[in-house]
Amino acid sequence: MSSIDRSQSVGGTRTYEVRTYGCQMNVHDSERLAGLLEDAGYVRAPEGADAADVVVFNTCAVRENADNKLYGNLGHLAPKKAARPGMQIAVGGCLAQKDRDTIVKKAPWVDVVFGTHNIGKLPVLLERARVQEEAQVEIAESLEAFPSTLPTRRESAYAAWVSISVGCNNTCTFCIVPALRGKEKDRRPGDILAEIETLVAEGVSEITLLGQNVNAYGSDIGDREAFSKLLRACGKIEGLERVRFTSPHPRDFTDDVIAAMAETPNVMPQLHMPLQSGSDTVLKAMRRSYRQERYLGIIEKVRAAIPHAAISTDIIVGFPGETDEDFEQTLHVVREARFAQAFTFQYSKRPGTPAAEMDGQIPKKVVQERYERLVALQEEISWEENKKQVGRTLELMVAEGEGRKDDTTHRLSGRAPDSRLVHFTKPDQEVRPGDVVTVEITYAAPHHLLAEGPVLDVRRTRAGDAWEKRTAEKEGKAAQSAGVLLGLPKIGVPEPLPVAASGCGCD
């Protein structure tokens, strides 16, 4: 049994850090990884500390040069681990599911490799690696347990992710998710609602229903209207103020879902619906199983039922075979749909996807030129759509850490029901994250709004109480172990993710 260097331990307890890459699904899973480790007796490494006793990478296989990033970070940790016997490194997530034991071949100082289907195994694998002094690689081919059934350590005191399904039954040709997260598996509605009620009892007032394809929810349990029923059931939960979901697929976006959104007061007027391309030819090559007309038809129906809905999307530019005319079709849909926001990606090959083998790969220069034209058009539209908010009176849920300039501008920040970011003038009355303030919008910028006048109303909420209680606990713990300079908990903040970028539409 190797001697353990406890230099980074807190009061003799081993510390951990989870570094998260990729989509919301990974952010949700990382909260479970943190919960598992805390359940096993680890504590979060203090903010700013050097590497923790256990460093866990929750990887993404989709985002740009994901592999280089992982191996770069692992290389960076090697000397630290060499200098500290007992330090352990674990790699999980989509890249681990894809690369498996290649990871320990390339980085033999890695102790544990686990996949997307068996995240619950992490503590056991760490212990086994420590006792046997041998790397443990364990990848399951199918889901062992819904991550939602595992202990969690949520990032936010007032907002929470609630996974309703894992995996995806679609086969978009640019996407590797189905190969790594498997076929769609739906949680039972009762389990989801029970989790939401528990969260609300803990002070959470906003939830985001999460799935690669949320509106396909029910296909696994034989109820095609299960998703709209779930939204309506959320409307009956006392204390649940805001319900959001990500990400729907246009093919499965049915009228019952639009009606449920419009008729359930706590379902927010916000929709993130990946378009990917406006060209029917490209959509066919992507195997997205809807066409331009249907997509615009859904937008029209949503706008008719929910006039103030903010709609955002994902778009890939430069998919193999995309002609100038195809790209013009994408610009046409962007002009018609008037998205509040669009997450735009330049197509790049993903090893293991059908699109990577396709003819007609577009030269980088052409992709770049099209990308810039799309971004410029969308920037204009985002700003025009934001300007329509000026003069509106809105309820904001006060957010934590969303206003980079708040300290210098004497402002606070919050999210409007449609998820737009609003910076507002700090009222004299104390306001906490999770509380709700009413303001009038006075100015619009391309990506945020300002409410420069006085706050019209402050509503202290149970979510604000939960935030206050959690902050006091953190500070209490910090004071308690002041000896080792315990800072705020750290979960290895992931790369800034665009809001609502989908678990699906991983481009």
Ligand code: SF4
């Ligand atoms: S892009 Fe989304 S819908 Fe398509 S296969 Fe990937 S996860 Fe599924």
